Amino acid sequence: MxxxxxxxxxxxxxxxxxxxxxxxxxxxxxxxxxxxxxxxxxxxxxxxxxxxxxxxxxxxxxxxxxxxxxxxxxxxxxxxxxxxxxxxxxxxxxxxxxxxxxxxxxxxxxxxxxxxxxxxxxAITGLDVIKASAKKGLRKVKLTTTKNPRSLLDVSYLKEKNIDLNSLSAPLIVFKGTAKDAVEFFPKNINVAAALSLCGVGVEETRVEIVADPGITTNSHEVEVEGVFGKMYVKLENLPSPENPKTSYxxxxxxxxxxxxxxxxxxxxx
The missing domain is CATH 3.40.50.720 (NAD(P)-binding Rossmann-like Domain)
Structure with a gap:
């Protein structure tokens, strides 16, 4: 077939x-x-x-x-x-x-x-752990995503906040808040936050930080989880697609x- x-x-x-x-x-x-x-x-x-x-x-x-x-x-x-x-x-x-x-x-x-x-x-890992333990209790789900500024240049939220990505010489936290707001303000950059939320504690309780770092060439995702199962910390460094720096291969x-x-x-x- x-x-x-x-x-x-x-x-x-x-x-x-x-x-x-x-x-x-x-x-x-x-x-x-x-x-x-x-x-x-x-x-x-x-x-x-x-x-x-x-x-x-x-x-x-x-x-x-x-x-x-x-x-x-x-x-x-x-x-x-x-x-x-x-x-x-x-x-x-x-x-x-x-x-x-x-x-x-x-x-x-x-x-x-x-x-x-x-x-x-x-582009994320750790979803299996969050899915398996969500029903029994999760105390913390946090995502820290670090990207090169060039993959964030067209984000309206950053322009409204007058954040000049072109002048960055060191890492800068450009967003800190809920997964719900992260997905709303960065719709093309942070789908991983939505995936974590749906598997775990929801969009209001999942915490997200987005960092612009001119010194990196990867898209980095760090996931921290605490629950009745124990603790998990995992970091994934994805190479961006050659055709689209906003997308991980x-x-x-x-x-x-x-x-x-x-x-x-x-x-x-x-």
Missing amino acids: TVRVGILGCGNIGSYIASALGDRQDIRVCALFDKEVERAQALCQRITPTPKVVAGVEGFVGCCDLVVEAAAPDAVESLIKKTLGYCDLIILSVGGLIREGTLDFAEKTAKECKTKLYVPSG LAALSVLRQIEEYVGGVKIGT
């Missing part, structure tokens, strides 16, 4: 996934959508057999078994409402799930329609692995 895959978002991650799946006999990329039609059309020409470019997310219905979202948080709610009743989804822009009512709607729809919604680990690899497990039917890990 060949699994038919649709891809929403034909940027760095979407293009990588589409190209990586091209050699699989048990997977076929059947449909692409991007709000910039030219990007979808360009990617379409690099895939064999050639997928179709659909005019909207509803175009995935009927031609796809699985749709991979690799666009932006703003695209998540519409995708879920228009497609989850008919096909399975993989959501990378986790920030879209913490918007009021979205996750509840997704859970209700998936249960009623016998479909599935998957959220890959992306590991995020693309994580999605690809999620698709492989979906097709294979065996999942290792919590």
